Amino acid sequence: MDDQRTWAQAVEIGSRYYEQLPTAIRAELDKLINEIMGLKERLSKLTLSACGAQICRTCGGECCMNGKYHFSVLDLLAYRNTLLEPVVPTFSAQPNCPYSGELGCLMPPRFRPMTCIVFNCELIENRMNPDQHKALYENENQLRETIRQACRITGRRLDRALLLSGES
Ligand code: SF4
Numbered sequence: 001m002d003d004q005r006t007w008a009q010a011v012e013i014g015s016r017y018y019e020q021l022p023t024a025i026r027a028e029l030d031k032l033i034n035e036i037m038g039l040k041e042r043l044s045k046l047t048l049s050a051c052g053a054q055i056c057r058t059c060g061g062e063c064c065m066n067g068k069y070h071f072s073v074l075d076l077l078a079y080r081n082t083l084l085e086p087v088v089p090t091f092s093a094q095p096n097c098p099y100s101g102e103l104g105c106l107m108p109p110r111f112r113p114m115t116c117i118v119f120n121c122e123l124i125e126n127r128m129n130p131d132q133h134k135a136l137y138e139n140e141n142q143l144r145e146t147i148r149q150a151c152r153i154t155g156r157r158l159d160r161a162l163l164l165s166g167e168s
C-alpha cells in the first residue's frame, strides 16, 4: 500500500479508536492532550525567544527533511480532541517533510510532533542563556512524561508513528 493510502487508513483507525474510548479514559486523555499542546506552545516560544524564526528561515529547514515518521498516533488524537481536521501530508514531496509546504511546517506549534518541537540545533542553542536552557530542559522533560502518561492510561503506544500504527 502506498504512503497516502496507509495514512488515510491510519487516520481512520486512530479516529475510531479515540471515539470508542471509555468516557473516563477519554476525559483523562483529553486533559493530558491539552497539557501536551500547552507544553509544545511553551517550547516553541522558547525557541522563538532565541531568534529561532529568523535563524530557521535563513537555514530553510534543514532539520525538516525526512519527517515522515515524526507524526504520532497521539498527534492525530490532538486534532480529534480539538475537532480540527488533521494536517494533510504530501508524501511525494520527499526528501522534504510531507507535513511541510512553501511556508514551512503546515502545523501550528501545538500540533507539531514531539521530535520536531524539542529539537533545536546548535545555531539556536548557542543563543540561549542559562535560564532559557533550564526552561527548555524542564518543559521537554514534562512533555516527555505527559506523553508517557498518555500511553500508560490507555495501555497503547500512542507515541508510535501514525504511519506505522497499522502494523502489528
Ligand atoms: S533548528 Fe536549526 S537546522 Fe532546524 S531549521 Fe532551524 S536553524 Fe535549521
Ligand code: SF4
Binding pocket: 063, 064, 065, 066, 067, 070, 097, 098, 099, 100, 104, 105, 106, 107, 112, 113, 116
Ligand atoms: S512535521 Fe513540521 S516541524 Fe516536523 S519535520 Fe515536518 S515540517 Fe518540520
